[in-house]
Amino acid sequence: MFQFLIRRLLLAVVTLFLILVIVFALTRVFPSDPARQLAGPFASEERVASLTENLGLDDPLITQFGRLLWSVVTLDFGESFSQPGVRVLDLVRPALWNSAKLVGLALLLTLPISILGGIWAGYKKDTLADRSIVSFGLASASIPDFVSGVFLQFIIGVQLGWLPAISNAPDNASIFTELRYILLPALAIVFVYFGYIARITRAGAITAFESDYTRTAFMKGLSPSEVIRKHVMKNALQPTVAVTGTQMGYLFGGLVGLELVFNYPGLGGLIFRAATAPDFPLLQAGVVTVAIIFMLSTLAADLLIAWMNPRARISS
Amino acid sequence: MEESNVVQDQLESEVQEPDLVPISTAPALDRKSVRAEQRRELFRTPSFLIGLFIVLLWLACGIVPEVFARYPELDPVRVDGQVIPRAAPSADAWFGTDGTGRDVFSRVVYGADNVLINAPAAALIAVALGALLGLIMGYYRGWVDEIMSRIMEAVLSLPVILLAIMVLVVFGASRLAIILTIAGLFTPVVTRTVRAAVLTESQLDYVAAAKLRGESGLFIMLREILPNITNVLVVEFTVRVGYAIFTVATLAFLGLGADDVTVADWGTDISQSYDLVKAGQWWPSIFPALAIAILVIGVNLIADSLDKVYKG
Numbered sequence: 001m002f003q004f005l006i007r008r009l010l011l012a013v014v015t016l017f018l019i020l021v022i023v024f025a026l027t028r029v030f031p032s033d034p035a036r037q038l039a040g041p042f043a044s045e046e047r048v049a050s051l052t053e054n055l056g057l058d059d060p061l062i063t064q065f066g067r068l069l070w071s072v073v074t075l076d077f078g079e080s081f082s083q084p085g086v087r088v089l090d091l092v093r094p095a096l097w098n099s100a101k102l103v104g105l106a107l108l109l110t111l112p113i114s115i116l117g118g119i120w121a122g123y124k125k126d127t128l129a130d131r132s133i134v135s136f137g138l139a140s141a142s143i144p145d146f147v148s149g150v151f152l153q154f155i156i157g158v159q160l161g162w163l164p165a166i167s168n169a170p171d172n173a174s175i176f177t178e179l180r181y182i183l184l185p186a187l188a189i190v191f192v193y194f195g196y197i198a199r200i201t202r203a204g205a206i207t208a209f210e211s212d213y214t215r216t217a218f219m220k221g222l223s224p225s226e227v228i229r230k231h232v233m234k235n236a237l238q239p240t241v242a243v244t245g246t247q248m249g250y251l252f253g254g255l256v257g258l259e260l261v262f263n264y265p266g267l268g269g270l271i272f273r274a275a276t277a278p279d280f281p282l283l284q285a286g287v288v289t290v291a292i293i294f295m296l297s298t299l300a301a302d303l304l305i306a307w308m309n310p311r312a313r314i315s316s
Numbered sequence: 317m318e319e320s321n322v323v324q325d326q327l328e329s330e331v332q333e334p335d336l337v338p339i340s341t342a343p344a345l346d347r348k349s350v351r352a353e354q355r356r357e358l359f360r361t362p363s364f365l366i367g368l369f370i371v372l373l374w375l376a377c378g379i380v381p382e383v384f385a386r387y388p389e390l391d392p393v394r395v396d397g398q399v400i401p402r403a404a405p406s407a408d409a410w411f412g413t414d415g416t417g418r419d420v421f422s423r424v425v426y427g428a429d430n431v432l433i434n435a436p437a438a439a440l441i442a443v444a445l446g447a448l449l450g451l452i453m454g455y456y457r458g459w460v461d462e463i464m465s466r467i468m469e470a471v472l473s474l475p476v477i478l479l480a481i482m483v484l485v486v487f488g489a490s491r492l493a494i495i496l497t498i499a500g501l502f503t504p505v506v507t508r509t510v511r512a513a514v515l516t517e518s519q520l521d522y523v524a525a526a527k528l529r530g531e532s533g534l535f536i537m538l539r540e541i542l543p544n545i546t547n548v549l550v551v552e553f554t555v556r557v558g559y560a561i562f563t564v565a566t567l568a569f570l571g572l573g574a575d576d577v578t579v580a581d582w583g584t585d586i587s588q589s590y591d592l593v594k595a596g597q598w599w600p601s602i603f604p605a606l607a608i609a610i611l612v613i614g615v616n617l618i619a620d621s622l623d624k625v626y627k628g
Contacts, residue, residue, distance in 0.1 A: 027482075256477055
């Protein structure tokens, strides 16, 4: 177990290093000059040149890459290019917190219903209930998040008027008010992920239901709910855990369109604006944050699976 | 997760005779009749037929939009010589008019071609590249495989949309850049799937037999293994088309869809009018959004039916 953990962590460090290389290479070939952007179109060449020097943009590439590595190690990315005087971390932190709230609520809603739906569909394989869950899941999971966001905003937010159509809660709002404001974008995520996770769980459940230990459990007279709780769950949920782990990067950093629809100040939108500005320190900090979240969540998923299935521990 | 299971199951359904038969006509004939049977079954599957109907309908819109559209793509609708922007759906404009008075119905029809060119082109290139890399990595293994796997893992650990944004900000959102970017970002996923399939195939006797005959690696990869993983590639292609539509539409919505924003495009049109939904003017964005949803559902119905039929 310990060896497994060390190996996984080392691999994660290698992956993170490669991500840094990719991000660094991309920011080096950006067409617009951030110094010119900062100084404004009417600034003199000398001003742009001095800014370039101040930002360290004319240092040798290896020095610049070293600086990026150092900022990851110290978790200090300096000041933002687009908002001079503001520390990058002070921009990333609130966005990360906002994304965490949205993702947390979305998972809290998605996981129970899609796991129950998936196991139910697997138990009732090839019946109408199974087919409806699978077809609905297939349809809902393939629609882009911003499209489901626009639909929900229109139907629930505008036509029915049940929830606020915009996610900006008033300042100092109570936690319940805040919850009301992020419920609609969270529901859009539920819409996308219900089908995906339910289908994965269903596949895991079918394998578990068809295995010998489940048949034995039924034959020794356990009720279906007991069989599911004691024998099916732990085995059926391994793919679900794995998939949920791999989706965290997308949930934290990839919901750019959805955040735009609801005007939600999350991490995806922050990185999008940093890329278009361009604001290199902010962009790098944002992407590194998403990469670290992805790594920690896949690691957590692997550990959870190893705990659920002793065989996974040995074979790795 | 899901993808690797798909691969495993498919391989079991289409394993060649493992005897030391040189590549004669016998297994090829066998394969042909299996293919014919699968095709017949496909056309008996309702979800496949529905998906096919949806995709063909949009293809028709993309190829001959003039037949379906009631007004030109770029000009506003004139009722009694008057332009009425943001008019609600009516007999004159079935889906209403947008901010500059253009007919939303006609814009939806004209907007089909963009996504129908970009998404399949990107998916096709990704599958071709992924098949090539997957064959090499899965057949030869070794340190090349090890290094490539690490690099692909790094790419896969960031959301596609974020990397696509970064690349397109650098190279500009031309059609070619969009297609190549999405193709490049989808290649690692395809490679992983193909590599897994090749690994399983390589352990079968027919590959060992070919090696004993002294065939070259190139021959074994292209003439022995490739024909046995075409099902994997076909399913992978249809699944990738679905995701490519997702990505193309999202990029367009973010303003990275085309150089010219007056040209009809579903994602671009939504981005120009989505904030009006809150003010009750839903038609300029809800109809193109429905168009995206319907097309994606159609493509996924096809992908799912293909997957089921190949699994047998």
